[in-house]
Amino acid sequence: DTAVSQTPKYLVTQMGNDKSIKCEQNLGHDTMYWYKQDSKKFLKIMFSYNNKELIINETVPNRFSPKSPDKAHLNLHINSLELGDSAVYFCASSLSIDTSYNEQFFGPGTRLTVL
Amino acid sequence: AQSVSQHNHHVILSEAASLELGCNYSYGGTVNLFWYVQYPGQHLQLLLKYFSGDPLVKGIKGFEAEFIKSKFSFNLRKPSVQWSDTAEYFCAVRVLGGSYIPTFGRGTSLIVHP
Numbered sequence: 001d002t003a004v005s006q007t008p009k010y011l012v013t014q015m016g017n018d019k020s021i022k023c024e025q026n027l028g029h030d031t032m033y034w035y036k037q038d039s040k041k042f043l044k045i046m047f048s049y050n051n052k053e054l055i056i057n058e059t060v061p062n063r064f065s066p067k068s069p070d071k072a073h074l075n076l077h078i079n080s081l082e083l084g085d086s087a088v089y090f091c092a093s094s095l096s097i098d099t100s101y102n103e104q105f106f107g108p109g110t111r112l113t114v115l
Numbered sequence: 116a117q118s119v120s121q122h123n124h125h126v127i128l129s130e131a132a133s134l135e136l137g138c139n140y141s142y143g144g145t146v147n148l149f150w151y152v153q154y155p156g157q158h159l160q161l162l163l164k165y166f167s168g169d170p171l172v173k174g175i176k177g178f179e180a181e182f183i184k185s186k187f188s189f190n191l192r193k194p195s196v197q198w199s200d201t202a203e204y205f206c207a208v209r210v211l212g213g214s215y216i217p218t219f220g221r222g223t224s225l226i227v228h229p
Contacts, residue, residue, distance in 0.1 A: 033216070040221075041153075041203050041221070041224070042222070043159075043205060043219040043222070044219075045217075056216055090158060090159065097215050097216075098215050101147070101166045102147065102209065102215075103147075103149060103161055103164055104161075104207075104217060106151075106158045106159040106160070108158045109158050
């Protein structure tokens with residue numbers, strides 16, 4: 001059983017298109033995250049949701065819009081894709097945002113290539 | 116703002132060599148500390164974590180890390196590396212009472228030659 005799953009694993013698309021990446025966790029966690037990993041492997045937080053509520057929104061272009069239909073899912077929709085959006089996007093989850101003992105579980109990643 | 120520094124960006128070792136990867140953070144309060152590993156083409160997996168108690172933490176695959184509060188450090192060690200340890204290693208720090216979102220270091224790329 002995959003704890004944190006993402007679809008698709010690979011996404012190749014043209015500039016200007018709109019695309020979505022889906023994430024689901026079956027761990028019963030309250031908090032979910034989206035990270036972007038660039039070509040230099042730097043891992044940067046984009047968004048965090050706790051119980052379907054947005055709690056962290058880093059300096060991310062508003063072309064990126066997360067949606068959490070329930071606390072087990074956090075999808076990422078990207079409008080008007082640009083070349084610089086090419087990266088690996090990781091979803092993660094953790095028990096609850098403010099629990100003292102809390103670790104993140106990561107999904108397999110979605111490699112997005114914008115042509 | 117919270118920051119995490121990993122001093123070694125690229126490390127190349129031969130099998131059986133000892134490994135130490137540095138990690139320092141900037142926050143002086145209560146923290147959770149983590150080391151994650153990312154094997155080529157794979158997602159991040161937790162190697163070990165420190166929440167409280169014994170500052171010497173043992174993780175999977177023979178890795179250990181020592182939390183030295185006075186030095187704001189959480190260095191990762193392994194006495195004898197294997198070719199299969201070739202991967203990217205990330206240190207992360209989570210500040211309790213702050214944003215609670217873990218901040219990751221920039222990662223250290225480890226290559227182990229057989």
